Amino acid sequence: MAELRVDKLRFRRGGFSLELDGLRIAPGEKVAILGENGCGKSTLLQLLAGLLPPDGGTLSYAGKPLKKIPMARRAQLFALLPQFSEVIFPFSVFEVVLFGRFPHRQGNAFTAADRQLSKEMLALLDLSDLAERPFSQLSGGEKRRVMLARVLNQQAPLLYLDEPNAGLDIRHALEIFSLLRERTETIVAPVHDINLAHRFFERFLLLKNGRLLADVPRDELTPELLAETYDVQVATGTAAFLFQH
Amino acid sequence: MAELRVDKLRFRRGGFSLELDGLRIAPGEKVAILGENGCGKSTLLQLLAGLLPPDGGTLSYAGKPLKKIPMARRAQLFALLPQFSEVIFPFSVFEVVLFGRFPHRQGNAFTAADRQLSKEMLALLDLSDLAERPFSQLSGGEKRRVMLARVLNQQAPLLYLDEPNAGLDIRHALEIFSLLRERTETIVAPVHDINLAHRFFERFLLLKNGRLLADVPRDELTPELLAETYDVQVATGTAAFLFQH
Amino acid sequence: AKRIVLLAPAAGDILLKLGAEDQVVGVTRSLREFPRARRVGSHIRPNLEIIRSLAPDLLIISSNRFFSEQMAAVVGAPVFTYHPRTLDEILQQIGELAALLDKMDAGRQLIARQQQKLAAIKPLATSPKVIFEVTAMPLMVAGSSNIVADIVARAGGVLLAPGRRKLVRFNPESVLAHQPDIYIYQVGPMNQNPIPPGKRGPLNRLRARFLRVDELQFSRANTRSFDNVLMLNRYFREANNG
Amino acid sequence: MKRLLWLIFAMTLLGSCLLGSTVIHPFNLTAVERDILFGLRLPRVLFSAVIGAMLGLSGSVYQLTLKNPLADSFTTGAASSAALGAVLAIALGIPLPLVPLVALLTGLGGLLLVYRLARQEGFINPVNMILAGIVMNIVASAVISFAKYYFEDSLSSIVFWLMGGFFVVDWGKLLVCLPVFAAAYLLFARRALQLNLLALDEHSAQSLGVNVHRLRSFAFVVATLLVAVAVSHTGIIGFVGLIVPHICRSLFGSDMRHNLFYSSLLGALLLMAADTLARTIIPGGAELPVGIITALLGGGFFLYLLQTRREGFWHG
Amino acid sequence: MKRLLWLIFAMTLLGSCLLGSTVIHPFNLTAVERDILFGLRLPRVLFSAVIGAMLGLSGSVYQLTLKNPLADSFTTGAASSAALGAVLAIALGIPLPLVPLVALLTGLGGLLLVYRLARQEGFINPVNMILAGIVMNIVASAVISFAKYYFEDSLSSIVFWLMGGFFVVDWGKLLVCLPVFAAAYLLFARRALQLNLLALDEHSAQSLGVNVHRLRSFAFVVATLLVAVAVSHTGIIGFVGLIVPHICRSLFGSDMRHNLFYSSLLGALLLMAADTLARTIIPGGAELPVGIITALLGGGFFLYLLQTRREGFWHG
Ligand SMILES: Nc1ncnc2c1ncn2[C@@H]1O[C@H](COP(=O)(O)OP(=O)(O)OP(=O)(O)O)[C@@H](O)[C@H]1O
């Protein structure tokens, strides 16, 4: 079973330390990571994706230690949307999205199928009009969507999305979240918009100062827990706009 | 009166064009700009701040055309938080925040008062612990808060904040928004979190494809308007978490 | 040898004097004394294709050893290196060249004429200390392996040569400290329009005689070197007499 | 476009073979002419093309792996460390055929040093590569200066060797360089897709299955090898590796699959044409150092592109 | 720290004055010794310090305005265009005292050209500056190569001049360079706070009241002037402008108020010490080219820092 297991994970950098004693994420689960700035969400994601070497503990996917999975294989298992990304050459939007097909390349060129998939992915993320535009000439949210398209194009069963709705307008955020909810992939995503996360995710990891405060399903995400995580007062049921895709 | 006036503003870049026939923003107003990705929010902000030269129309502040205000003076009138910022040298957090005092420098050094103010600003934005950390070693939200501290440190009466809550956790977003609401500065800020904007801003510019769709006070921000702006369905009054500072 | 390609400009004078003008089929661009020979580029960067099309049976090269050997290997002709460091070596190489060119008689006569010139040298009462400036900026002076060192020595002087090199980058303050009696400076392509040293800031404190010579006469080691010995000898004597 | 370029390439090749200080009648070869054509000119023309391709290819890879538009074989210290060996070999009078070998050895030594300096806790990142390259370049250049100074008898040999050029070429050298280029080209071309991903930030690239550190090290080592081989045979021919990749990026897009190919082809074309001009432009058989023509041709074209289509060069 | 550095500086200055090919007895000066000390040695020592300061200062400014750790007077084409004039002047036999003037003129010409190329719709951005600098550097270097080739009789003068050094120094030259440096230093120091802001993205800097384009142009022009003046008097002394600012950033932080000061001071210290070594290391009055010592001293220290405190160098 393609389960993600974390045991006694330890990591420190400067004055920050992250400890995670045990975590299992089953295939298809939609897990949001909640926690304040600097609590270690991005760091955890990088550790899970094998981009940072942990100082201790083990990570395994489908029973296999992460260390033993070669990098090329990992890209077929996990995809990562980093919090910040950059592209130094003037690549076009289509080229960037096509990069997502890299783990599935046959030989040294992308196939017509890859191109077709990329086009579909562009359409899915409402980017078809921008396909030929240089990546550097996009608005912030557009760039972000291009990167999301690249990540989804990777067709990995496990997606690490670092703040997938950052910089997205509400329509695109909703579209993408409902899209994600309906897909079979496992999703692990730090999210700052708690109401949105609450609607679309089913399990919540609450992180504070590098420690796991709680690991709860949707109906146990109580105002008290949130209050403790963020040190704010939380109430429910108050009037607000509700956006529907 | 330190009013911001925009008349017949025209700007085009590539296939995108922005037109704004008339806009007045009175001192102390808190204006949120809503609109989907790529509708021109950041572009408008850069035009208002005098960072992009418009192709037509006039901008004036306190009756004076923007073009006639020298750049050094502008910095005392407007401050801008760009959507993305970078720092190439390994400056410390404190140094970056201190940069905000630049428009008010006396001679060629920051005064003790500047340092004192910067320290207070760090405290205000919950950054005191990070003061000596190199800027490059912060988390995404921490970086953003540092940049906000720099902007507030500028003590300009008119603040252009491009997505001020981007990447911030809910506590810091609330803290900062209530802080902003209580201050006397005029604020013009593109925001993607509509509920948050609705709570803290009093006037809304709805932008679509580079055109002003509507310019409404808080109580006229109807679900219909939002639906038109974002092409989504909007309802009100549904249960959600409400966070209180 | 009947078809010579001459890449060592200094040897041109000797070939002319040996009467071998017609045997020279290729010369570098800086040699104007062989109007009938083909130009084969510069002596540091000769043109291989032309040299090969001339089908030479002898290459005369200077000290630019690296490329010359490589070239000889491609052209397939024997190589003679003309690179004398003293007057004796000049005479010796004249003899060798004469043998190669089958001009033994002319060679012997040429050598004898040079030795005659040396016989005219008159001894000096005291040996003047001499500095020989090659270029003014940067200041470089002749070192002890320069042909100038032997010329000065034969003329009765002592070359203040700070190193066993041909050219030495030298320190103006060391010139002052060495207190030379005679300061020779050459003028020519390497040292164009130098300010006369007597008028230069750092050297105007020097109590020396300044002699200006022509670079083309001095820098090439050939029969002219012997004339230079005589000329310097005369000059040293005048200097000694006040 | 590609076909047009190949056509231009073939025509330049033909022209280069027929033009020169001695006239060649292609349909009526004398023995000497045949000798010159096949013994001297053809290998030289081909050699200049191969070296040009090597320099263009290495530059293309350097700019990508160092993520810096100023990166080339100089800034990485590769050229200077290879040149160092050649200079010392010339100065010490080591037999000719061994000079490229010595150059290759010091080039590899320099490579090792830069590589060790650039690694930090097992990782290799662009800024560290740049800083390490600066160190290598400084040290090697200092020693070269010293050699120029100390071995004054060899000064003109050294200076002219450093100026670079195709002086004496035989089929043997070609037989060394062509396979090296071909191997490197194939190695890169097979990884062209991965190389593209180095233009992304490190995390994105890595999560796409590229072992960024290994690929960067690999690309760096192979590019440096290319430069070491090229420099060891021809001296320092500057700017080809710097401008050709920029020109190609501007004309044919950023995709490394194209950039690798066009950088090689344009590098070959540029150097071949420049060398032909260098040996024919002055009547009387004198040769200009090829670097001068390269700089004028390449620099001029670069200038033209900079005036007309600035956007395609580099993101920023 | 600052006081310690000044102390070291003063001691180096003193040592440099007393050391040399002739011994000087400070308390018992003979006429010749006084002559040497005040007429030759003191101006030379001070001159080397001023030139070092100029190079360090210009490098510090270039790295900031071009936002590139590889930026220095070479990559901006400033050094080569100034050297070009000097080389031509030497080759054509223009009287020596006029050489710096010609060099300054071509330096300014190069500056103008780069500046025009780098401007795009009235704006000047780092990538364009880099690309324009590359063009200038290529063209100037090509012409220098041509001069080396064409005026082969002047080759050794040209090569040795290019190698750099303090050839003939008198108080007059010092009187030219010192004010130029002082003026540039003051101009930069007065703008140090603004310069810091160039490390931010353009919009942030601009909204803080810095006219980014004007400041960048200004910094670029003044730094290039500094280089042109320095190169025109001393030839090309490489790497000082490249490594000194990195070393200072690593030791004293990124703040340009400190970086400007320490880059000048350390540049002066490095070049003064290097020149003293260059003229004393070989007994008998012969001199080593100063660039060799500079590279070894500076490169060694840079290497050491790179091994021990890598973080402070550059963000990334
Ligand atoms: N450098 C550029 N060149 C050409 N077009 C650009 C450039 N930058 C942005 N655009 C285009 O201008 C339009 C407006 O961009 P802008 O950044 O103002 O959008 P925005 O409303 O801020 O979007 P977001 O919510 O994504 O930040 C978009 O269509 C974008 O693609």
Ligand SMILES: Nc1ncnc2c1ncn2[C@@H]1O[C@H](COP(=O)(O)OP(=O)(O)OP(=O)(O)O)[C@@H](O)[C@H]1O
């Ligand atoms: N390169 C670095 N060196 C040292 N410390 C770092 C570095 N990057 C991040 N940190 C610290 O590690 C901690 C965790 O950072 P991380 O980026 O994981 O936070 P996060 O939960 O993703 O925050 P955010 O919501 O702001 O994105 C923070 O305290 C941060 O300051």
Ligand SMILES: [Mg+2]
């Ligand atoms: Mg994060």
Ligand SMILES: [Mg+2]
């Ligand atoms: Mg925006």
